[in-house]
Amino acid sequence: xxxxxxxxxxxxxxxxxxxxxxxxxxxxxxxxxxxxxxxxxxxxxxxxxxxxxxxxxxxxxxxxxxxxxxxxxxxxxxxxxxxxxxxxxxxxxxxxxxxxxxxxxxxxxxxxxxxxxxxxxxxxxxxxxxxxxxxxxxxxxxxxxxxxxxxxxxxxxxxxxxxxxxxxxxxxxxxxxxxxxxxxxxxxxxxxxxxxxxxxxxxxxxxxxxxxxxxxxxxxxxxxxxxxxxxxxxxxxxxxxxxxxxxxxxxxxxxxxxxxxxxxxxxxxxxxxxxxxxxxxxxxxxxxxxxxxxxxxxxx
Numbered sequence: 001x002x003x004x005x006x007x008x009x010x011x012x013x014x015x016x017x018x019x020x021x022x023x024x025x026x027x028x029x030x031x032x033x034x035x036x037x038x039x040x041x042x043x044x045x046x047x048x049x050x051x052x053x054x055x056x057x058x059x060x061x062x063x064x065x066x067x068x069x070x071x072x073x074x075x076x077x078x079x080x081x082x083x084x085x086x087x088x089x090x091x092x093x094x095x096x097x098x099x100x101x102x103x104x105x106x107x108x109x110x111x112x113x114x115x116x117x118x119x120x121x122x123x124x125x126x127x128x129x130x131x132x133x134x135x136x137x138x139x140x141x142x143x144x145x146x147x148x149x150x151x152x153x154x155x156x157x158x159x160x161x162x163x164x165x166x167x168x169x170x171x172x173x174x175x176x177x178x179x180x181x182x183x184x185x186x187x188x189x190x191x192x193x194x195x196x197x198x199x200x201x202x203x204x205x206x207x208x209x210x211x212x213x214x215x216x217x218x219x220x221x222x223x224x225x226x227x228x229x230x231x232x233x234x235x236x237x238x239x240x241x242x243x244x245x246x247x248x249x250x251x252x253x254x255x256x257x258x259x260x261x262x263x264x265x266x267x268x269x270x271x272x273x274x275x276x277x278x279x280x281x282x283x284x285x286x287x288x289x290x291x292x293x294x295x296x297x298x299x300x
Contacts, residue, residue, distance in 0.1 A: 007222050008207040009038035010047035012260050015271030021057050023064045030068040036215035045078035047209045052274035058089045063096040080104025087126040094127040101131040105139035113145045124154045136161030143170045150180050157183030172202040189255045190245050192221050213262030217295040240295035253277040
C-alpha cells in the first residue's frame with residue numbers, strides 16, 4: 001500500500017432530502033477529490049459522520065469509495081465504537097475492497113492502557129488489512145502502548161488527534177529505534193494550523209477536513225508547505241484557516257458541520273449533519289461564505 005503525496009482526504013457522507021445516504025453524490029465528491037490531488041481517501045471516518053452511520057450505510061459508503069477511487073490512491077475506512085460494531089464494519093470494509101483501516105476510539109468507556117491496546121488488537125485481528133491507529137479521546141496511548149502496537153505487523157501508522165507534540169515526538173523516536181517504517185500523521189482539527197510543528201518532529205503527513213469543501217485552498221496550502229513557501233502559508237493561515245478555526249470553535253461539532261455547510265454553499269446537495277451535530281445558523285453561514293471567498297481570493 002503506497003500513499004500519494006497529496007492531502008489526506010476525509011470526504012463527507014451526503015444525505016438526500018429523505019435523510020438517506022446519497023451514494024451517487026458520494027461517488028462524485030470522492031472522484032472529484034482524487035482528481036484534485038488527494039494522496040488517500042478516508043471514507044466513513046470523522047468528517048464522514050462515522051458515529052451516525054449504520055453498518056449497512058458504512059458498507060455502502062466504503063464500497064462506493066472503492067469504486068470511485070478505482071485504485072488511484074489508497075482507501076482507508078473508519079472502524080471504531082462498540083467492539084462488535086467495529087469488527088463488523090472492519091470486515092465489511094475488507095469485503096468492499098478497502099486498502100486499510102483507521103482504528104478510531106471505542107464507545108464511551110475508558111479502559112486502562114492494556115484495554116486500549118487489546119481493543120485495537122481485536123479490531124485488527126478481524127481482517128487481514130493494515131491499520132492506522134487514531135490516538136485521541138478515550139484511546140490515548142502512552143509511549144509503551146504505542147510501541148507495543150507499532151510492533152504489530154498489521155499496524156502501519158498512527159494518527160495523532162491529541163496535540164501533545166512532545167509525546168508525538170516520543171512515538172516517532174520509538175518507531176525509528178525499532179526500525180519501523182511507520183506512517184505518522186497529524187490528525188488535529190484543522191491540522192494545517194499545526195502542521196509546521198509536526199513536520200519539525202518527523203510527522204510529514206496530515207489530514208485535511210477543509211480539503212472536502214475547499215480543495216483548491218487546501219491544495220494551495222499543501223504546495224506552499226511542501227515547497228517551503230512560508231509567506232504563502234502565512235497568508236492562507238491568517239486569511240483562511242484562522243478565521244475558520246474561530247468559527248469552528250463557536251459550536252461543538254462544527255469541525256464536521258462547517259464542511260458540509262461549505263459544500264452546500266458551493267451547490268452540492270449533501271444535506272444536513274445528523275444529530276447530535278447541528279448545522280450552522282444563517283449568520284454563521286454568511287461568515288463561512290466570506291471565509292471561503294477570502295480563501296479563494298488568496299489562492300487566485
